[in-house]
């Protein structure tokens with residue numbers, strides 16, 4: 001009985017995710033589900049996207065955190081329209097949360113909607129919010145073994161962003177180990193190496209987004 005109810009809920013979530021996707025397509029918005037650990041640099045990556053593309057593309061943000069509006073305030077101060085969702089005890093954003101937030105956002109005015117999911121490499125992967133693509137973010141400080149230990153995200157993401165490469169000389173992060181672990185899970189996945197701190201790789205991050213926006217229906 002318990003299992004049947006869980007399946008029904010998941011089916012309902014999938015249905016709402018599909019509804020969100022139709023809404024994004026109808027409004028011509030490319031939606032990105034940004035998934036990474038707490039502190040990996042999700043908000044920094046959004047800031048970098050805005051600095052790189054803000055002049056040519058209209059970017060909006062949904063922020064998912066258990067509590068507080070810290071990131072929303074941070075992004076709004078930069079000039080980005082951002083909306084906060086607090087999940088309380090929830091370890092991920094759900095399609096229903098996004099659906100409820102959409103009327104608050106002027107989608108027609110946007111080219112890109114970046115959804116910063118709750119910091120977590122596990123639960124957010126299981127929910128299709130209706131995004132155009134999932135972006136997997138990992139930072140050098142977390143270690144080179146994360147693709148091997150948390151394969152789900154690296155299987156589902158369309159691209160992996162490796163942030164904080166400025167820290168490579170100060171850590172035991174082994175690029176070869178990282179790439180061989182990642183390739184074992186997803187041989188074809190693209191990787192963008194970046195430092196939101198120094199600006200290295202930000203141009204490539206902007207180019208990826210620009211290209212992805214021009215083909216929103218998928219690859």
Ligand SMILES: Nc1nc2c(ncn2[C@@H]2O[C@H](COP(=O)(O)OP(=O)(O)O)[C@@H](O)[C@H]2O)c(=O)[nH]1
Pocket residue numbers: 036037038039040041042043044045119163164165166167194195196197198
């Ligand atoms: N050294 C270094 N620190 C970074 C970089 N990107 C972000 N940070 C720092 O990492 C911390 C967490 O960043 P934040 O964007 O808030 O991560 P989030 O929790 O994933 O949204 C902050 O102190 C950032 O300044 C980077 O490329 N290099």
Ligand SMILES: [Mg+2]
Pocket residue numbers: 042043044071116
């Ligand atoms: Mg954040």
